[in-house]
Structures are given as C-alpha cells and as structure tokens.
Amino acid sequence: MKKKALIFGVTGQDGAYLSKFLLNKNYVVHGVIRRSSSINTFRLNDVYKEPFAKKRNFVLHYGDVTDSLSVLNIIEKVRPTEIYNLAAQSHVAVSFDIPEYTTNADALGTLRILEAIVKVDKKIKFYQAGSSEMFGKVVEKPQNENTPFYPRSPYGVAKVYSYWITLNYRESYKLFACNGILFNHESPLRGETFVTKKVVKGLCRIKNNKQKKLYLGNLYSKRDWGHAEDYVVAMWKMLQNKVPDDFVICTGKQYTIKKFINLVAKKLKIKIKWRGKGINEKAYDQNNNCIIECHQRYFRPAEVDTLQGDYSKAKKVLKWKPKKNLEDLINDMISYELKQISK
16 A cells, blocks of 8 residues: 655645655655645646546645644545645744744644644654754754754744654654754755845846846855755655654755855856955956845844754664755756746
C-alpha cells in the first residue's frame, strides 16, 4: 500500500520540491492550500491534475493552519502516514508588521496540527519546519542542535514555540514528531521578497535593461545558504529514521549578502564597484550608473548578524549532506530568471 503524505504549505518553495520528491518515491501526496481569488499553485503546475482526473497521486484540499476545524477535518479525511508542516508566514521582516498573524500561523498552527494528530491517530509521523532564525543573536558559532535559542523577530519567536511544542507532544504523547532546524535554503522557486531572489532577479533584469536599480538592506548580514532541493530530502529522511529526533540542516558555509551579490554579478558579467559606507554604500556599473542602493526600509528593527550551521548530526545519523553548493544554487536561479525574461 502506498504511503500518504499530507503537506501544509504545499504551494511554497519547499512544498513544491517536497511534493515532487515524494511523488518520485511513489507516495500519494495531499496538499493543503488557502482559498484565494488568484491562483497561487504555479510552482505545482507540472504535478497538478484537475479534481475530476483519474488516478491522481497529487490531491489538493482547501484549509488553513489558523483554522482548527479545517486542520482536524483534513487530517481525519486523508489519514496520512506522514504530515509535513511547512505552512508559515515566513518573511522575517514582515513578521514585525503582522506579529499577531505570524504567531497565529507559525506557532499556534503547529499546535493545531499536533492536537489533531493526537485525536485522529498517534501513529502519524510529523515533521515541523524550524528555522535558523530561532538562533537569532547567536551565542556560539557554528550553531548545532544544542545551541540555545535567542530569536530576534516575531517569526523567530513563533518558530521557537513550534519547536518546543513539537518536542513536548513527542514526549507527552509518544508521537513520532521531528524538528528540522533548516538554515536559509533558496532556489529558482523562492518567493519574490526574499533577498537572494531579489538580488538574482534584479541583476538579471538590470543586465537586460528591464530595471534600473535594486534596493536592499543590510549588506553585511552573514548567512548559510543551501539549495531547497537538497533540504527537502533531509525532511523526508527525518521521518524514515528509527526514532524521532531534531536535526540542524545547513551547508556549514557562510557568506555576506554583499558577497552573494558579487558572485551573481560576476556570473552575469556585470562589473560593479562599491562606494560609500553603511547605509550610503552603493554599487555602480561600468558606465558609472548606480544599480544597487541601501534603504532603511529593508533593515529589520532587530538584526540577525550571523548564522552558520553544523550538520554533523544529520550527516552521521541520517547520512545526509548537501549536494549543491552556492555556485550551483546561483546558476540555477540565474538560469530560471533569464528564461522568465526571455518569455
């Protein structure tokens, strides 16, 4: 009998990659989407079939992690083997603007799913998507599964709650529930407002005279960037492990946003020179046009200056390690954006 996976947050970057990965593993995949007047399933176009199609291995349900009844009803109806909670208001800066909604979706959403599992079937395996933002103002470097949390945003705080409530339900109800503490992972499918996507898309458009300038925030934030395609494999491996546990997933390598920009520009053969300091630092092209500028709007009220993970435990226990490096990631993202422009 085929395994059944239920993915909350199926329309996002991770949801799309995870769906395709599980379908290749011969799963029947059920995804939860929020009702919207605009169709937001573009990342799933290659696996989606109309509801009346025969032999569907990919099925969508309307629901929302902020709605207890829909969460319970869907889990009861699907009776999945595994649940992956990828649903979240995942933009860190936006979480300062809508902290209550972020908490409702990112913290209480996890609780609603866990409660439904307890009520419906305690044998359902559960994956909770944690975040390196939980480490926030880091107390040690690199960060591993034993590093204390010090979140610096409503998003980070909500994810810390989700981490602990998952651990609590695992211990209280003997659930197979895992936390994946994933560091920044990007791809061509990344959302438009995330910095890597903004940089790649912006510079590709500037290269093709579709855009004149790119506005960014803190150029000196350091991040550990991996490829989402690699990271969804780690999610799955956690639920195939003999015992439920928590794992840091990362590359172990760290770069500043400015370094990321320079790498993208080099790939696109855009020669840039930096001038100025702090918020007045700007990048100029070979014709002396300012193409990148910092703006106060894109600085967070509380910054996370540095994140760098240690995936030693995942490597040892799950036999997982990243296959794609930063250069591979940038190549994938650039290739995608250039195709979009050519269309």
